[in-house]
Amino acid sequence: MHDSSYYVPAAAMAVALVIKGPSVLRGRRDPLLRSAYALMLLAGLVFFFAAPPTIGWVNRATGVSNFSVAIVYSLLSAFSASCLVLLINWRGGPNTRLVSRRWIAGYAVVIAATVVLFALGDAPVERRRDFDTYYANTPYMREMIVLYLTALAVANVSMTVVCWRWALKVSGWLRVGLLVMSVGFLSNIGFAAAKLIAVNARWNGGNVDYLSTYFAPTLSAAGELVCAIGFCVPMACQRIGDVWSTWSTYRRLGPLWRELRPAGDHGHRAVRIAWWAPAELQVTQRESDIHDGMLALYPYFDPEVRARAYDAAVAAGSGPDRARAEADATMVTAALRARADDPEGKVVSAPSSASAKAGGPRDLVGMSVALRRSPVVATARERIEAGAGTASRERIG
Structure with a gap:
C-alpha cells in the first residue's frame, strides 16, 4: 500500500x-x-x-x-x-x-x-x-x-x-x-x-x-x-x-384508491403530503383516502352481493383469503354503481343504512389487486353495468 x-x-x-x-x-x-x-x-x-x-x-x-x-x-x-x-x-x-x-x-x-x-x-x-x-x-x-x-x-x-x-x-x-x-x-x-x-x-x-x-x-x-x-x-x-x-x-393500492377517491371527496380539499415524503407516509395517505371512500360507501354495501361473489370466487378455485378480497372488491364495485344511481342520497339518510357496516377488517391490497385482475370482479362489473343500462332505458321509456 x-x-x-x-x-x-x-x-x-x-x-x-x-x-x-x-x-x-x-x-x-x-x-x-x-x-x-x-x-x-x-x-x-x-x-x-x-x-x-x-x-x-x-x-x-x-x-x-x-x-x-x-x-x-x-x-x-x-x-x-x-x-x-x-x-x-x-x-x-x-x-x-x-x-x-x-x-x-x-x-x-x-x-x-x-x-x-x-x-x-x-x-x-x-x-x-x-x-x-x-x-x-x-x-x-x-x-x-x-x-x-x-x-x-x-x-x-x-x-x-x-x-x-x-x-x-x-x-x-x-x-x-x-x-x-x-x-x-x-x-x-x-x-x-x-x-x-x-x-x-x-x-x-x-x-x-x-x-x-x-x-x-x-x-x-x-x-x-x-x-x-x-x-x-x-x-x-x-x-x-x-x-x-x-x-x-403503494403501487398495488393504486386501482382501489383510484376507484374510491371520488367517493371520498366530500367537497373539501384534503391535506396532501409532499411527493418527496417517505414511502410509509405515502402509503398511509393512500390508505386514508381509501378508508374515506369506503366510509362514504358503507350505506350502499350489500352483503348478498358479497356472499354471491365469495361463492363464485371459491368455485373458481380461489383460497379463502383471496376469495374474501374478491368478494369485497365486488361489493365495492356494486356500491359505487348504487351510489351513482342515488344522486339525492336517499340511502344515506335511511335509518337502516348504518347496519351495512358489518364485515370486519378488509385486505385493501388484495381488494385492489382483485379489482384489476379477478375474473369474478370483472364479470360482476359487467353484470352491474348491464343492469344499470337496462334500468336507465326503462326509465327513459
Missing part, C-alpha cells in the same frame, strides 16, 4: 463516525450500537496510526524510536476485541454481556503485555514498514510481535467460526453478510499468517520479508474492506427491501 492509501479508509471511517454520532448519543444504552461505533472508531485509528507518515510523526513527537509500534499493535488488539464484541451483541442470546466482558478482559491483558514488552525491549532504529522482520530476533520485541500476531489470528479464527455457525442457522441477507464477513476474517488470518511466516524465516536465517512488508498489508486492507461490506450488507439490503416493499404496496 502507498503511504497515502492508509488515510482513505481512515477518512471514510471519520465521516461515518460523524454521521452516526447523534444516533449513538441517543441510543448510548444500546450495546449493539455502542460496539458498532467502537469498531468504526478503532478501525479508523488503526489505519491512521499505521500510515508510515503518522508513524514517523509519532516517533518524532514522543522522542522514542518506534513508539508508534506499541500504539498500532495495541489498536489492532483492541480492534480484534471490538469485532468479537460486535458479533456477540449482534447475535444476542444468553450470557452476552458476560462473554463480551471476558473477551474485552482477555485483550486488555494482551494490550498491557504489548506495552510492557515494548518497554523492556530495545529498538533504537526506526522501521516504518518492516519492524516485524527487522526486530524478529530481538529479545522482548520478538515476543511482542508473536503476541500481537497470535492474538489477531485467534480473534479472526473465532469470528470466522462464529460467522459460519451463525450463517447455517439463518437465511436471506443476514446469511450473505455473515459469509462475506467470513471472507474478510479469513483475509485477516492470511495477514497474520504471512507475518508469522516472514518472522519465522528470520529466525531460521531466511528472508521472505516481502510477505510481511508488502503482501500482508494488502491482505489486511482487503480484509477490513470486505468485513465492512459484510457488516453493511444485511442492514442496507434490509432497508432497501423494506422501502421496495412499501412502494410496492
Whole structure:
C-alpha cells in the first residue's frame, strides 16, 4: 500500500463516525450500537496510526524510536476485541454481556503485555514498514510481535467460526453478510499468517520479508474492506427491501384508491403530503383516502352481493383469503354503481343504512389487486353495468 492509501479508509471511517454520532448519543444504552461505533472508531485509528507518515510523526513527537509500534499493535488488539464484541451483541442470546466482558478482559491483558514488552525491549532504529522482520530476533520485541500476531489470528479464527455457525442457522441477507464477513476474517488470518511466516524465516536465517512488508498489508486492507461490506450488507439490503416493499404496496393500492377517491371527496380539499415524503407516509395517505371512500360507501354495501361473489370466487378455485378480497372488491364495485344511481342520497339518510357496516377488517391490497385482475370482479362489473343500462332505458321509456 502507498503511504497515502492508509488515510482513505481512515477518512471514510471519520465521516461515518460523524454521521452516526447523534444516533449513538441517543441510543448510548444500546450495546449493539455502542460496539458498532467502537469498531468504526478503532478501525479508523488503526489505519491512521499505521500510515508510515503518522508513524514517523509519532516517533518524532514522543522522542522514542518506534513508539508508534506499541500504539498500532495495541489498536489492532483492541480492534480484534471490538469485532468479537460486535458479533456477540449482534447475535444476542444468553450470557452476552458476560462473554463480551471476558473477551474485552482477555485483550486488555494482551494490550498491557504489548506495552510492557515494548518497554523492556530495545529498538533504537526506526522501521516504518518492516519492524516485524527487522526486530524478529530481538529479545522482548520478538515476543511482542508473536503476541500481537497470535492474538489477531485467534480473534479472526473465532469470528470466522462464529460467522459460519451463525450463517447455517439463518437465511436471506443476514446469511450473505455473515459469509462475506467470513471472507474478510479469513483475509485477516492470511495477514497474520504471512507475518508469522516472514518472522519465522528470520529466525531460521531466511528472508521472505516481502510477505510481511508488502503482501500482508494488502491482505489486511482487503480484509477490513470486505468485513465492512459484510457488516453493511444485511442492514442496507434490509432497508432497501423494506422501502421496495412499501412502494410496492403503494403501487398495488393504486386501482382501489383510484376507484374510491371520488367517493371520498366530500367537497373539501384534503391535506396532501409532499411527493418527496417517505414511502410509509405515502402509503398511509393512500390508505386514508381509501378508508374515506369506503366510509362514504358503507350505506350502499350489500352483503348478498358479497356472499354471491365469495361463492363464485371459491368455485373458481380461489383460497379463502383471496376469495374474501374478491368478494369485497365486488361489493365495492356494486356500491359505487348504487351510489351513482342515488344522486339525492336517499340511502344515506335511511335509518337502516348504518347496519351495512358489518364485515370486519378488509385486505385493501388484495381488494385492489382483485379489482384489476379477478375474473369474478370483472364479470360482476359487467353484470352491474348491464343492469344499470337496462334500468336507465326503462326509465327513459
